Amino acid sequence: MKLITRIAALAFTAVAASSALKADTNTSTNSVATGKDVKAPVVAATAAATPMFNLTVSENYDSRYMYRGVNEVPNTGILSTTVTPIWHITANDTLSIPIWFATAVGKTLNNGMQNYRELDIPVNYTHAIGNWTLGLGYENYSYFNDSALPKVHPYGQGEQNEINENVSYTYTNSFMTLTPSVAYYQELGTPFGYSYGSVNPGSSFLSPGLAAAIPLTFIQKDGSVSFNPNTQLNFGFRYNDNQNGQAVTGLNNWAIQLPVTWQATKILSITGYVAYSYQGVNLAATAPSTVWAGASVGLSF
Secondary structure, three states: OOOOOOHHHHHHHHHHHHHHHOOOOOOOOOHHHHOOOOOOOOOOOOOOOOOOEEEEEEEEEEOOOEEOOEEOOOOOOEEEEEEEEEEEOOOOEEEEOOEEEEEEOOOOOOOOHHHOEEEEEEEEEEEEEOOEEEEEEEEEEEEEOOOOOOOOOOOOOEEEEEEEEEEEEOEEOOOOEEEEEEEEEEEEOOEOOOOOEOEOOOOEEEEEEEEEEEEOOOOOOOOOEEEOOEEEEEEEEEEEEEOOOOEEEEEEEEEEEEEEEEOOOOOEEEEEEEEEEEOOOOEOOOOOEEEEEEEEEEEEO
């Protein structure tokens, strides 16, 4: 049922994790492992030792909940909180758990989903080899008061289990950092319509992407303001359904996100973004073209 957004939270999470790894360089933690692919540079005055553990927290607003090409909660936005404990196992190995809880802001159409809630618990491992980053992940999604799940008992509750593998490469020059990546997601568990099932079991989702991190030194000479555009061309394999309830295989959607992040202090980060998604396969409850926006405030400890 899902696809890619949470952009404001992502930008901050990448900034904070990068800062924890190397405070004096532009480093990515490969947020692709959670389907969240925005990174941003951090430039600090002095280098800091890498802590073994750190924590990021962000409060986020998205005017639409667009996820893997589908407008999940039509006609309203979502408020969410992301809490990410990060364990730097070694200089090249990281384990993170970016827990995400969201709630619909208002009523969507006439189906009463203003009470919609979602809790996602991913566990992601990454290993860096030079400029390459390899990742493995597992994610559990829990849905509450989702009117799209009328057959689920109790009413409106569902669960989804997913594993993923991903790889990215980071290239840095004097102007920007570029990170091409590929992530592949596979769905596990009970099929839609049975017990808590909410997926097409055995379905999968492929997301090649390209992200950039560009310090806006004409705004802040220290690079604390950055532009972090990223784009994905997504493919689904019986993952999403169309308006007729048929599982779609092939090209799913193209999406682009345009976040700007201000690293206000070593701890505080503020992000705003606009985004666009196009799909031409008649995905359920989703217009062919969708524009949305959002913002986030984050803290890193």
